[in-house]
Amino acid sequence: MQLIEIIEKLNLKTLTNVEERNVEGVFISDMLSDVMTNAKSGNLWLTIQTHKNTVSAANLVNLAAIVITHEKEVPQETIDLANRFYVIILGSDLSTYELVSKLVGIGLTP
Amino acid sequence: MHEEKCSHIWEMVDVIPCFIITEKCYHCGKIATYFSTEHTPPIEEYREGVHLWNFMGSAQSIKFNLKCTKCDKLEKFDELLGVMMCTGCDEKCEVNVLLKKLEPKRTWIYVAFGYLPIDEKKQLSPKQISILEDYFNQRRKSSKSTIKIVSHKLVNNIANCYAEIIKDVDMLCLTLPEK
Numbered sequence: 001m002q003l004i005e006i007i008e009k010l011n012l013k014t015l016t017n018v019e020e021r022n023v024e025g026v027f028i029s030d031m032l033s034d035v036m037t038n039a040k041s042g043n044l045w046l047t048i049q050t051h052k053n054t055v056s057a058a059n060l061v062n063l064a065a066i067v068i069t070h071e072k073e074v075p076q077e078t079i080d081l082a083n084r085f086y087v088i089i090l091g092s093d094l095s096t097y098e099l100v101s102k103l104v105g106i107g108l109t110p
Numbered sequence: 111m112h113e114e115k116c117s118h119i120w121e122m123v124d125v126i127p128c129f130i131i132t133e134k135c136y137h138c139g140k141i142a143t144y145f146s147t148e149h150t151p152p153i154e155e156y157r158e159g160v161h162l163w164n165f166m167g168s169a170q171s172i173k174f175n176l177k178c179t180k181c182d183k184l185e186k187f188d189e190l191l192g193v194m195m196c197t198g199c200d201e202k203c204e205v206n207v208l209l210k211k212l213e214p215k216r217t218w219i220y221v222a223f224g225y226l227p228i229d230e231k232k233q234l235s236p237k238q239i240s241i242l243e244d245y246f247n248q249r250r251k252s253s254k255s256t257i258k259i260v261s262h263k264l265v266n267n268i269a270n271c272y273a274e275i276i277k278d279v280d281m282l283c284l285t286l287p288e289k
Contacts, residue, residue, distance in 0.1 A: 033171050037125055056273070061250065064253065
């Protein structure tokens, strides 16, 4: 499924620049070491972590985008770093659980 | 398949969750790092040769090895503390120079760190760093961008480097979050 389609269907906020990418599955974790170990290239990463090091972890394994759930505010330094390294950060008012439910609803399955 | 002829496809194996412990010697001022696999990271001060090590902080991370899925060759990474993405904070730093050169091609620079003190601990070999780079590029499955991993020896001044090793600070560590 294409990232832009997911953004439109789930009304996700674009916190950084966005480009079209193919999304292959979802990864949920709040630990960067977990991302380094288990996330797959092309995954949509759902987390509440907003530290700038999330950009480093997402870029290392080539994630499609980071989605910050629970309407958490993302520091400007994280957004600036993400834009420089073409890491896409999206935001959602929903809880991680609610967002997962909607992702499954639009057909994005593991 | 013979290891020498194999074009290795690496996978992460032997993953162990652990704590990166940072400590300082009050006698000589050196900083040391090591991995602890204990459930609670040790915080007691202790003597080691000329050093008197005192706990400074901890963060959760992982240790791992890489194994070729085709020939079963195991490459151990006992000397790897972690990797850090260069954010280009120091104009004089060789890593930043490399980033500026490769950034237009969307090649991002990561620095592989060994343990501190650098002059007292065995460090990663160029071959290990090359294998680590191959592993993460194989995993990225992207023709649009790549990563390059370099040794921390290229960093101009580690103490002033703005970037951070990928680790989980303030999650399960013993240090309190900064207010």
